[in-house]
Amino acid sequence: MRYRGLVIRPPSEAGSYILQVTYGCSHNACTFCPTYKGVRFSPRPLEEVEEDIAAASRLIPYTRRVFLADGNALCLPTEELERILRLLRQSFPRLERVGIYANGGDINGKPREELRRLAEMGLGIVYLGLESGDDEVLRRVRKRDTCEEMVQAVLKAKECGILTSVIVLLGLGGKEGSLRHARLSAEAVSRMNPHYLSALTLMVVPGTPLHAEWERGEFEMPDQRGLLEELREFISACRLEGCVFRTNHASNYLPLKGVLSRDRERLLNTIERAFQRPEMLRPEFMRAL
Template identity: 50%
Template sequence: MRYYGSVYRPPSEARSLIVQVTYGCSHNTCAFCSMYKEKRFALRPLEEVLEDFRLARQVYRHVDKVFLADGDALVRKAGELYTILDTVRELFPECERVTSYASPASIRIRTEEELGRLWEKGLTMVYMGLESGSDEVLTLMRKGHPASEIVEMGQKARRCGIALSVTAITGLGGPELLERHALDTAAAFNAMNPEYIGMLTLMVEPGTPLYDWVHDGSFRLLDQRQVLEETRLLVEGLDSPGSVFRMNHASNYLALRGTLNGDKDAMLAEIDRAEHDLSRLRPESWRGL
């Protein structure tokens, strides 16, 4: 396969065939994010995309999953996306799902008819970063969209049959916005009721504005007890029946998993145990992205 620059994918796409449909991220100004900084956003020539799929068919005997990279494949013209999905279906009839990242902006430019047709042609699920349900946090972190728009676009994707996996980041508001970040993020998840909820814990990457803020003292990180406090507030506020909740990323101090709302009490009990025994948490040196 031919790749340009660093390629990122969700943890659940570890065994997927990954093909770059776009290069980079169409927004790429979030204050906490270091991804795609070495390349400018661009649409990859369509024939190159299709050729990569043809090359992959010659190499791989069986492909269960396909992930369309980079950060925002859905900004392509609808007709080009149809062609890409038709090619996947033609070349890999055994493929069970096709996924991609999506932003509120790329979902907004798609009509519901287009989204429905993308689903019919095999776009099974999109991954979207909520980051926070607090507009104050989103503005601070230069997300580019208010929470209401992110929620609205998540609901739009689900109405059109496309499954939704949404992530947020514990600690993104610092100590000052701890409570607001937790409660508003839970409320946003509840409003979307996505198939999957993923929680990361903030890590500071060199080369980002957040890195500079931490080092000049204008942004304070949560300590482990504050992370647990914020996590408890978030989980207590969740009311999203059927959503699969995962907090088992390498960045997380505490691993939590369950299906809402049935496993909510068990997850709260796990948080209680960690609050009484911090040795249950992942050591700082073991955390990663």
């Protein structure tokens, strides 16, 4: 159970055994993302992965959930993922679910039969960063996939029996593009209708290209009120059924949780209250990536 570099995982995988199967992210070009800067992407040697699984099976034999890190581990060849999933099943008799991060291209590039096989072998949930439904924004921040590619990826994963969790990034449209970013993101996720949806809030981190743009005055972040308005616009425009929505990530000012569309009014009322009572918002110093 050894780790190299910064290892991240979605909040919902907090209780999972994190198994690093790649180092870094194969794209590593998004201008807002500090996570793997300076890390050269590489698959982790399989023998090391196997050694870690063996060690974990002795230390935490009752593991029910495993998360495969790093950035977009689904880019690994399917045979390699199958080998890892097989070993996990053999090593953890109570294993219920394996999660993984993916880019749209990782899903779109695999035939459906392969995705179905991975699902049958325990790959239960895939986390995808849509970030924005606005292609203009996606191009500007150098995301790898277009909005349409992300929509197709989520639909394909669902069709193959894998739960999907999609992330949008509040603030990424900047101050001027804020409401357009909210509306187009809502439109995209409504077409996807993922099982889970999270909104995170952009933090402009020193050392990233986006921070340099911000310093040059080429990017302006919406203020706290602007971000609440963006969140309100986003939730109002979402047309989702049975999708668990959360803003519980530490980057957000206002933690929300509900099922869309059932809880839309309650969530919108909470946002309205937060406009009146700023003490409901997470203080700046407590925000984190």
